[in-house]
Amino acid sequence: MFTKLELQRYNRQILLPEFGISAQEELKKAKVLIIGAGGLGCPMLQYLAVAGVGKIGLIDDDVVDISNLHRQILYSEKDIGRKKVEVAAEKLAILNPYVEITPYPARLTTENANSIFLQYDIIVDGSDNFPTRYLVDAVCATLKKPLVFGSIFKFEGQLSVFHYQGA
Numbered sequence: 001m002f003t004k005l006e007l008q009r010y011n012r013q014i015l016l017p018e019f020g021i022s023a024q025e026e027l028k029k030a031k032v033l034i035i036g037a038g039g040l041g042c043p044m045l046q047y048l049a050v051a052g053v054g055k056i057g058l059i060d061d062d063v064v065d066i067s068n069l070h071r072q073i074l075y076s077e078k079d080i081g082r083k084k085v086e087v088a089a090e091k092l093a094i095l096n097p098y099v100e101i102t103p104y105p106a107r108l109t110t111e112n113a114n115s116i117f118l119q120y121d122i123i124v125d126g127s128d129n130f131p132t133r134y135l136v137d138a139v140c141a142t143l144k145k146p147l148v149f150g151s152i153f154k155f156e157g158q159l160s161v162f163h164y165q166g167a
Contacts, residue, residue, distance in 0.1 A: 001025055006098050011053050024052060028098075033057040035108055035119040035136055037084035040126030040150045042074040049092040056092070057120055059104035074138045078159045108132055113139045124148045137162065 002024070014024050034041050037060040048056055061146075064072075064079040064087060079087045079127070085103035092101050104116060108127075108160050113135060117123055123145050125136045133149070140147040140163050146160040 028054040031055040031120045036126035039071045055100045057102045061107040
């Protein structure tokens with residue numbers, strides 16, 4: 001299931017007795033959708049990609065702005081004015097060429113949410129507005145998709161998991 005280079009890449013986490021090759025295989029099969037490519041989305045995307053999550057979707061309709069650069073660590077001044085999801089997909093492909101990245105350069109809406117969410121096992125909400133958060137929760141509840149929710153306000157953060165059915 002893994003190439004020789006993939007085994008070398010993931011060697012340190014595979015060696016962990018609590019993790020092993022079977023957990024790495026599960027990561028490779030996993031399909032995760034990230035909503036928002038901003039202050040939360042950037043580090044989530046980077047960690048999921050380097051860990052070896054097999055398919056990562058990313059939805060955001062924003063472009064990189066100079067005011068993003070101090071906290072949205074995937075971007076640089078060269079990226080200003082470009083769509084965040086396109087820049088993120090390019091940079092994640094460099095970080096880990098074994099991960100499939102699917103960018104959705106759009107706003108999440110009631111019209112597109114179901115069709116996008118159905119393609120993924122886990123939905124991760126890093127959005128920064130209440131209408132999107134409510135939409136994500138409603139669609140995840142309807143589709144019985146686990147929702148990982150994160151938010152940041154000033155110097156505090158929150159993380160919760162909703163709609164998890166267990167394995």
